Amino acid sequence: MTRPSPKIGVYGFTGCAGDQLMILNCEDQLVDLFGATEIRSFVMAKSDNHEAELDVALVEGSISTEAQLKHLKDIRERSKVLIAIGTCACWGGPQAMKLGDGKFEERYKKVYGNAKITVSKAIEGQPLDAFVKVDMKIPGCPIDKQEFLKSVSKLVAGKHPYLLKSPVCLECKWKENKCLLLDGKFCAGPLTKGGCGAVCPSHNLPCVGCWGPTDDLNVSAEYDLLKEKGFVPEEIITKIRKFGGSGVMELVKNLEKKEAKK
Amino acid sequence: MMILKMKKEDLPAFLESAKEWGELWGPTTKDGKTSYAKVDSLSQMDLKATRTVIPPKKFLYPPRFTMFDFDEEGFVERTGDVPKRILFGLHPCDVHGILIMDKLFLETYKDPYYAERREKTLLLGHSCIPDDKCMCFATNTDFVAEGFDLFFTDLKMFYLVWVGSSKGHDLVRMRADLFSRNLDKNDILNYTEYRKWKTAQFKAKIDLTGMPDIFELGYNSPIWDELGEKCLSCGQCSMVCPTCNCYNVVDEVDLGTAEGTRDRFWDSCMFREYSVVAGGHNFRDKRADRLRLWYTHKLQAFIGEFGKPACVGCGRCVATCPVDINVATVSTALKEQEVGK
Structure with missing residues (x-):
């Protein structure tokens, strides 16, 4: 099969760079990856980067400065496909956990006071799709090597990648784990997109939701259940928002409205 | 169908000989959860556990598996590499579950992946101790008359062993010395008593009629x-x-x-x-x-x-x-x- 190597760019904004690092950590497949694609830009991995037309842009991190926003728009303009990688790029990450509360300026002042900022004007951290069209989201904190490689392999072959949409519980049950919610633990599995192999619950550690929201999460039912198990409302909401960002913002607002009526 | 009798102490020896047919799998309990695992002998199994987290369907139809490999020329089925397994300790409900799977995967459209695993898996049932969550009395699945290769009913001192297939019979013949055909009046009385005991164990209040x-x-x-x-x-x-x-x-x-x-x-x-x-x-x-x-x-x-x-x-x-x-x-x-x- 002779298909031209897709031109790829890998970029990072506000985040820990863990997703880009995970790409580099695909050691066994790295030669294949660089062989099957033309990596035009990947600042974290190489010098001699060319900022030109791209078939696929892989973008990590949330957008939290005006300079980043300008750069993101530039990437979008020259990319056929833009993929958000990692929970920050997909949903905003922990820096977006207070998204929508209208208190960004207040928090900003509390941290920076009147310090003169010389880099670029800060804006409230938000996921990529708050600003540009995102064609696909590969969440994770960090992304999963296998899910990433499977997706890229399909893109290179000209096929549409498939990502699990179901919650963490699917794979958790395949591993025959006992449901941690039954033990009264705070497990965010039912709210969280699966594909991670339910790695934490398989080690008896409750899911913290680091892959962001699943396709059809029932925030209200999870909230009621956790409250019944003895968790306090503030803690439940904080934990749901920790990685949920823009994906749970409206759901949590609705929940708070419903609770206020009670 | 044939019913034989076996002394309880002979079960380990029987399972040892059965291992010649294939891998031995049974219910095991670890960290409070019961699941089917590959075992060496009866001593590793937990026959008192009421249910495994996942039913034995996982052997006939794994949670995730590859059906075939493909390239531009065509495809090659991934059949043929399934190990021969003996599943010991299936409860009547588990066997009924497999009978339903058989209807779906072996009748109108025969599924080659399921069929191969089913062919290579022997089902050795075992009587159970119902708990407060068991509802088989309401679904008419508390006893089972078909679907298994062998079924062991624990009557304290001995087992009554139902032979449900020719493959099951082959296993019996490997250690024919452990089985007896001489069943008498007491066996019937014991079995009747056992059925009464089992029926009295159910605590769930559920009626699915209508x-x-x-x-x-x-x-x-x-x-x-x-x-x-x-x-x-x-x-x-x-x-x-x-x-x-x-x-x-x-x-x-x-x-x-x-x-x-x-x-x-x-x-x-x-x-x-x-x-x-x-x-x-x-x-x-x-x-x-x-x-x-x-x-x-x-x-x-x-x-x-x-x-x-x-x-x-x-x-x-x-x-x-x-x-x-x-x-x-x-x-x-x-x-x-x-x-x-």
């Missing part, structure tokens, strides 16, 4: 919306149900090539994605609609098609659902028109 009518009457009941609000859509019920059999199929491609695999994995109609069709329309976008489908299928539609419910009363949904949505609570809620706390 469920098809109740479901028909309750199709538009607001009970479904109430249950839908409670449901986490986590899909655990489908994973643990011995008769849930839906799957998703996805191709995986090797990087930089046109070669790859076609994989199949367990899915659940409780997930939103399950009922999305081309163009993006979803026939069951509401959680309540999905929940209603699940239970209607088990307790109404299946009866219409196969004359029995697609619930074998194993109680796994009762033991698993974090928000208490299960065959017992849903059928009761529908009958009484009230969702219990």
Whole structure:
């Protein structure tokens, strides 16, 4: 099969760079990856980067400065496909956990006071799709090597990648784990997109939701259940928002409205 | 069908000889959870455990497996590499679950992957100790007369052993010296006593008679919306149900090539994605609609098609659902028109 190597760019904004690092950590497949694609830009991995037309842009991190926003728009303009990688790029990450509360300026002042900022004007951290069209989201904190490689392999072959949409519980049950919610633990599995192999619950550690929201999460039912198990409302909401960002913002607002009526 | 008698102390020796046929698997308990695992001998098994987390369907139809490898020229089936296994300790409900799977995967459209595993798996049943979650008395699956190769009923001093297939008989013949055909009056009395004892063990209060009518009457009941609000859509019920059999199929491609695999994995109609069709329309976008489908299928539609419910009363949904949505609570809620706390 002779298909031209897709031109790829890998970029990072506000985040820990863990997703880009995970790409580099695909050691066994790295030669294949660089062989099957033309990596035009990947600042974290190489010098001699060319900022030109791209078939696929892989973008990590949330957008939290005006300079980043300008750069993101530039990437979008020259990319056929833009993929958000990692929970920050997909949903905003922990820096977006207070998204929508209208208190960004207040928090900003509390941290920076009147310090003169010389880099670029800060804006409230938000996921990529708050600003540009995102064609696909590969969440994770960090992304999963296998899910990433499977997706890229399909893109290179000209096929549409498939990502699990179901919650963490699917794979958790395949591993025959006992449901941690039954033990009264705070497990965010039912709210969280699966594909991670339910790695934490398989080690008896409750899911913290680091892959962001699943396709059809029932925030209200999870909230009621956790409250019944003895968790306090503030803690439940904080934990749901920790990685949920823009994906749970409206759901949590609705929940708070419903609770206020009670 | 033939019933033999075996001294209880002879079971380890029998299983030892059976291992010549294939790998021995049985229920084992570790960190408070019971699951089927490969074992060396009877001593590693937990025959007192009432249920495993996942039913034995996982052997006949694994959670995720590759159907075939493909390239640009064609494809090669991944059949032939399934090990021969003996599953020991299946309870009557487990065997009933497999009988339902057989109907779905071996009759109208024979599934080659299921058929191969079924062919290479011997089912050795064992009587059970019902707990408060067991509902098999309500689904008529508390005893089983077919589907197994051998079935061992524990009558304290000895086993009564049902021989259900020629393969089962072959295993018996490997150690014919351990089995006796001489059954007398006392054996009949003991067995009658055992049946009485078992029937008296059930504590769950559930009556599934008339469920098809109740479901028909309750199709538009607001009970479904109430249950839908409670449901986490986590899909655990489908994973643990011995008769849930839906799957998703996805191709995986090797990087930089046109070669790859076609994989199949367990899915659940409780997930939103399950009922999305081309163009993006979803026939069951509401959680309540999905929940209603699940239970209607088990307790109404299946009866219409196969004359029995697609619930074998194993109680796994009762033991698993974090928000208490299960065959017992849903059928009761529908009958009484009230969702219990």
